[in-house]
Amino acid sequence: MSYILNNPGLVWQLTQEHMVMIAITLGIAVVLALPIALLIHQVRWLTVPVMGTLSTLYTVPSLALIILLVPLFGLNARSVIVAMVLYTQVILVRHISVGLHSIKPAILEAAKGMGMNLWQRWWQVQVPLMLPIFLAGLRLSAIVAIAIATIGAKFGAGGLGTLLFDGIAQAGRYDKIWAGSLAVGSLALLVNTALLALEWAARRD
Amino acid sequence: MRSVSKIEFERVSLRFPHSSRPAVDSCSFSVESGQFVVILGPSGCGKTTLLKMVNRLVDPTQGQIRLEGKDIRQFPVTALRQRIGYVIQQSGLFPHMTVAQNVSVVPRLLGWAKERIRERVDDLLSLVNLPPHEYRHRYPIQLSGGQQQRVGLARALAGDPGLLLMDEPFGAIDAITRSKLQEEILRLQRQLKKTILFVSHDVEEALRLADQILVMHRGQVAQFDTPFRLLTQPATPFVRELLGADDMVRQLSVLRVETAMAKIPHNHKIQEGAVVKPQESLRRALSVLLRTGAAALTVWEDGRAIGILTLDHIRDLAALEGTPAYEGSA
Numbered sequence: 001m002s003y004i005l006n007n008p009g010l011v012w013q014l015t016q017e018h019m020v021m022i023a024i025t026l027g028i029a030v031v032l033a034l035p036i037a038l039l040i041h042q043v044r045w046l047t048v049p050v051m052g053t054l055s056t057l058y059t060v061p062s063l064a065l066i067i068l069l070v071p072l073f074g075l076n077a078r079s080v081i082v083a084m085v086l087y088t089q090v091i092l093v094r095h096i097s098v099g100l101h102s103i104k105p106a107i108l109e110a111a112k113g114m115g116m117n118l119w120q121r122w123w124q125v126q127v128p129l130m131l132p133i134f135l136a137g138l139r140l141s142a143i144v145a146i147a148i149a150t151i152g153a154k155f156g157a158g159g160l161g162t163l164l165f166d167g168i169a170q171a172g173r174y175d176k177i178w179a180g181s182l183a184v185g186s187l188a189l190l191v192n193t194a195l196l197a198l199e200w201a202a203r204r205d
Numbered sequence: 206m207r208s209v210s211k212i213e214f215e216r217v218s219l220r221f222p223h224s225s226r227p228a229v230d231s232c233s234f235s236v237e238s239g240q241f242v243v244i245l246g247p248s249g250c251g252k253t254t255l256l257k258m259v260n261r262l263v264d265p266t267q268g269q270i271r272l273e274g275k276d277i278r279q280f281p282v283t284a285l286r287q288r289i290g291y292v293i294q295q296s297g298l299f300p301h302m303t304v305a306q307n308v309s310v311v312p313r314l315l316g317w318a319k320e321r322i323r324e325r326v327d328d329l330l331s332l333v334n335l336p337p338h339e340y341r342h343r344y345p346i347q348l349s350g351g352q353q354q355r356v357g358l359a360r361a362l363a364g365d366p367g368l369l370l371m372d373e374p375f376g377a378i379d380a381i382t383r384s385k386l387q388e389e390i391l392r393l394q395r396q397l398k399k400t401i402l403f404v405s406h407d408v409e410e411a412l413r414l415a416d417q418i419l420v421m422h423r424g425q426v427a428q429f430d431t432p433f434r435l436l437t438q439p440a441t442p443f444v445r446e447l448l449g450a451d452d453m454v455r456q457l458s459v460l461r462v463e464t465a466m467a468k469i470p471h472n473h474k475i476q477e478g479a480v481v482k483p484q485e486s487l488r489r490a491l492s493v494l495l496r497t498g499a500a501a502l503t504v505w506e507d508g509r510a511i512g513i514l515t516l517d518h519i520r521d522l523a524a525l526e527g528t529p530a531y532e533g534s535a
Binding site: 104106107109110111112113114115116117120125128129 | 257260262282283284285286287288291293294295296297298299300301310311314360370
């Protein structure tokens with residue numbers, strides 16, 4: 001704790017690096033997950049192979065996955081972000097597809113029968129109705145990404161993991177390990193709470 | 206363009222790939238503007254499919270459907286749907302929208318001004334007996350099944366369509382509420398003069414609501430006629446059985462007093478309470494006969510007696526009309 005108080009500038013800078021990585025990851029992940037989810041929603045038989053592949057990806061240890069990505073994307077934040085995007089796909093795709101699935105067919109048929117076009121049905125009906133479930137997925141993804149991003153420090157991605165790895169490397173620097181753990185933990189809690197609030201706001205009933 | 210909504214089906218068929226018989230099989234009929242037509246049949250007879258062809262949720266594989274003389278495929282599909290009111294079972298209301306937002310969906314799609322939409326929403330809610338100030342801001346989940354269906358009806362009427370499609374709208378509603386809603390749809394129909402296509406599997410409902418009933422059987426039109434003629438001259442044994450044409454009480458409920466009454470004899474005395482109107486059903490007349498114990502009822506219209514009705518008159522009519530058309534012309 002005292003380390004954080006003594007080095008507020010450094011900790012804040014690392015926290016910012018961490019958050020930027022998460023934000024970029026979630027942005028890319030959502031853009032990627034949406035079409036995949038829509039595809040398996042339309043073409044039902046693709047669900048099993050697609051979800052199977054994404055789940056398998058999820059079981060690869062993050063350290064190993066990042067090491068595999070380094071030759072492709074370099075020893076920097078990019079490899080880590082790609083790894084996090086891959087990990088969060090299974091969560092996001094599943095949540096979006098469950099969200100789409102949860103909308104009663106009668107409601108969509110009513111929307112169609114009243115003369116809404118595809119775009120209007122998507123924005124006025126499907127998006128608002130699946131939003132709570134989607135946000136739950138986004139929240140889970142954010143937490144997973146915050147955890148994985150910590151390992152990123154090992155690969156030159158910066159972030160709060162730097163404190164942890166420094167603490168391990170420099171014998172006896174438990175203060176750094178504590179500071180890193182506390183900061184990551186608080187960040188996860190904060191993001192979780194913020195997204196949970198959003199989720200509740202999106203739920204009307 | 207809105208005021209008239211004549212619909213014509215010409216040899217319309219729908220055959221799903223890999224299915225042995227067509228879901229809709231060469232259906233031809235036409236519905237005049239302002240008619241209340243109930244499409245009646247057992248489940249799987251193709252009645253809902255037939256209905257959904259009108260707003261092109263399902264496209265036929267053969268034949269043509271015309272609205273006001275024009276092939277419906279010539280309209281842009283969303284424009285066509287915006288001009289046709291659509292009510293489905295369990296209302297299909299959007300759960301994330303308030304009652305007012307639900308009702309204003311089509312006006313918004315049509316690009317009406319905000320003020321006009323607000324007025325329209327209030328008018329419609331009043332029309333379906335939901336006080337606007339009380340219900341405007343509620344969500345569907347805060348409404349009973351009957352109220353949801355009223356909102357569904359208001360929503361379908363919002364764009365002032367000439368044609369209303371109703372797919373078993375009262376199917377999931379308790380008997381008492383259903384009966385009340387049936388009464389109200391009849392009231393609305395008299396008031397608004399919409400063309401209505403109403404899918405039902407409930408014979409009583411069909412007899413009660415319809416100007417004409419289209420009986421469907423295995424994808425085909427078994428008979429398209431008035432309730433009276435369906436009961437008295439069923440075209441096929443299927444129609445006879447479905448309508449329960451052998452059920453005298455049911456027949457009496459659609460036959461009017463004026464069809465059975467006789468001239469007033471000279472010695473006729475009007476008995477207190479034993480009076481019916483000419484438009485009332487024979488079923489009601491029968492019940493008055495039984496209740497009062499009178500030998501003859503006086504048929505009363507515009508402040509004077511115009512005829513009498515006895516049990517014999519009712520019996521004669523029932524026996525006469527019970528001859529089905531398909532058993533030969535004799």
